[in-house]
Each structure stands twice: as structure tokens, then as C-alpha cells.
Amino acid sequence: GAGVSQSPSNKVTEKGKDVELRCDPISGHTALYWYRQRLGQGLEFLIYFQGNSAxxxxxxxxxxxxxxxxxxxxxxxxxxxxxxxxxxVYLCASSFAGGGGETQYFGPGTRLLVL
Amino acid sequence: AQSVSQHNHHVILSEAASLELGCNYSYGGTVNLFWYVQYPGQHLQLLLKYFSGDPLVKGIKGFEAEFIKSKFSFNLRKPSVQWSDTAEYFCAVNAPNQAGTALIFGKGTTLSVSS
Structure with a gap:
């Protein structure tokens, strides 16, 4: 597909378990971001990748x-x-380059519930 | 703490009413400003953005926003809303000199439009 994809779409886990969330960015986009959105809150930035930089x-x-x-x-x-x-909800976004003015394209998110 | 504030948590309007959603930020210096929208069941998508030039920015679906540097504001407007504008709206700021390349999001405003 042409957009950012994420998997799984939903994940329920027990407290103490490890989880792994996946993001496939738009092809050709060098920058990739992870955000977290807690209920009733805005998105919180987690981590940013740009090409081969740290x-x-x-x-x-x-x-x-x-x-x-x-x-x-x-x-x-x-x-x-x-x-x-x-x-x-853990959201992934990608952009063509990593500049602050670049439009970030978001995936559908992974909804994580920890019981 | 530096932040992005959206003043209205939930706005309820009738079709054809005018809309203004407030957004203020507390970062000085150069900023890139965005409004994202999330329609029910869909993922976040860009509505409009400002990074330089004319402070009145026009986006998709008849939306516009005005950057007022002296007020640290980037309010979103639409002269006549439609039922299909029902969505959650997020203001986001990139302050490259203070917060790197990440977007700092407000908590969002839910817009409900009745037909």
C-alpha cells in the first residue's frame, strides 16, 4: 500500500510481558517517528530515526x-x-526528510491494552 | 513547561455554523505549525501547515489558519462547517531550536457537527 502501515492493530497483554510493535513507513521516506497517545491526551513523541544517523x-x-x-x-x-x-495507542509516522517543516504521514496505530 | 494548548476540549455546532478552534504554544523563535485531523475510524492526516511566508494558511476542505506570532497562536477556522467535519482536531508545533524535529501536540479538540 501507499501509506504507513502498523501491526498489530490491537494488542492485549498481561502486565510484565514484553510486546513488539511494527511500523512500515512509506517507501522512500527517510524519517520515521514513534508517538504514544494515552486516553484523553495529545500525542507524545517517543523516538525519531533519520537515515543512518543515531x-x-x-x-x-x-x-x-x-x-x-x-x-x-x-x-x-x-x-x-x-x-x-x-x-x-502507539502511532508511527514517516516523512520524506527529517526537517521540522516536513509533513509527517501517520499510520493507523496499534492500540495496546495492558491488563 | 513549554507546551501546546488547545482551549476547547469538545465543540458542538450545527451545520453551516462558523468554526474557530484555538491553539497557543509557548515556544519562542522559529516554529513550524500544523493542524492534523482524525475522522472517525481513520488515521491522522494533515489539514494544513505553516512554516514561512503568508501567515494565513489555507488547507483542505475549506479550512484555514492564521499564525499570529505576537500572540503565539495558530487558530483554525472554517466559515461554514459540514456534518462531515465531525472529527478530532490536533494542533502541533515543531520548534527545531528547542525540541528537535519532533512534533509537540495539543490534547485535541473533538468537533461534533449536527445536521
Missing amino acids: PDKSGLPSDRFSAERTGESVSTLTIQRTQQEDSA
């Missing part, structure tokens, strides 16, 4: 959160030892 991890809330990206393609966000406060 990622900007300044938004990751704890060391339980990590993300990887292979080149300029797929990215995975991993949450270890999930907690109930991790319940949220």
Missing part, C-alpha cells in the same frame, strides 16, 4: 522502551515488562 531517543519514557529501524525501512518498538500505564 536516533533521537529523548522521548522514551523509560529504559523499558526501545526501538530499532533497519536502514530506511521497517521499525519495531519494543516495550519490556509492560505496565498498565503503557496502555495507549
Whole structure:
């Protein structure tokens, strides 16, 4: 497809389990972002990848959160030892380049529920 | 703390009414400004953006926004709303000198339009 895709669309897990969320950006987009949206809140920036540069991890809330990206393609966000406060919609976005004025194209999100 | 504020949490209008959604931010210096919209069951998409030039920006579906630097505002307007404008609207700011390339989002405004 032409847009950003994410999988799974929904994930229910038990507290303490690890989860892995996947993002496929738009082909040719060098920049990729992960955001989190808790209920009733705006989107919170988590991490940013730009080409082969070191990622900007300044938004990751704890060391339980990590993300990887292979080149300029797929990215995975991993949450270890999930907690109930991790319940949220996790959104991925990509843009053609990494400048702040670039339009970011969002995927449908993964809705995570930690029981 | 530096932030993006959307003043209205939920706005209810009748069709043909005029719309103005407020957005204020607290970042100084250069900013790139965005309004994103999320229609029911769909993912976030760009409505319009400002990064330089004419402070009155026109977007899709008859929406416009005005950047007023002295007021740190970027309010969204539409002269006559339609039922299909029912959605959640997010203001977002990129402040490259202070917050890198990430978008900082407001908490969103839910617009309900009755026919």
C-alpha cells in the first residue's frame, strides 16, 4: 500500500510481558517517528530515526522502551515488562526528510491494552 | 513547561455554523505549525501547515489558519462547517531550536457537527 502501515492493530497483554510493535513507513521516506497517545491526551513523541544517523531517543519514557529501524525501512518498538500505564495507542509516522517543516504521514496505530 | 494548548476540549455546532478552534504554544523563535485531523475510524492526516511566508494558511476542505506570532497562536477556522467535519482536531508545533524535529501536540479538540 501507499501509506504507513502498523501491526498489530490491537494488542492485549498481561502486565510484565514484553510486546513488539511494527511500523512500515512509506517507501522512500527517510524519517520515521514513534508517538504514544494515552486516553484523553495529545500525542507524545517517543523516538525519531533519520537515515543512518543515531536516533533521537529523548522521548522514551523509560529504559523499558526501545526501538530499532533497519536502514530506511521497517521499525519495531519494543516495550519490556509492560505496565498498565503503557496502555495507549502507539502511532508511527514517516516523512520524506527529517526537517521540522516536513509533513509527517501517520499510520493507523496499534492500540495496546495492558491488563 | 513549554507546551501546546488547545482551549476547547469538545465543540458542538450545527451545520453551516462558523468554526474557530484555538491553539497557543509557548515556544519562542522559529516554529513550524500544523493542524492534523482524525475522522472517525481513520488515521491522522494533515489539514494544513505553516512554516514561512503568508501567515494565513489555507488547507483542505475549506479550512484555514492564521499564525499570529505576537500572540503565539495558530487558530483554525472554517466559515461554514459540514456534518462531515465531525472529527478530532490536533494542533502541533515543531520548534527545531528547542525540541528537535519532533512534533509537540495539543490534547485535541473533538468537533461534533449536527445536521
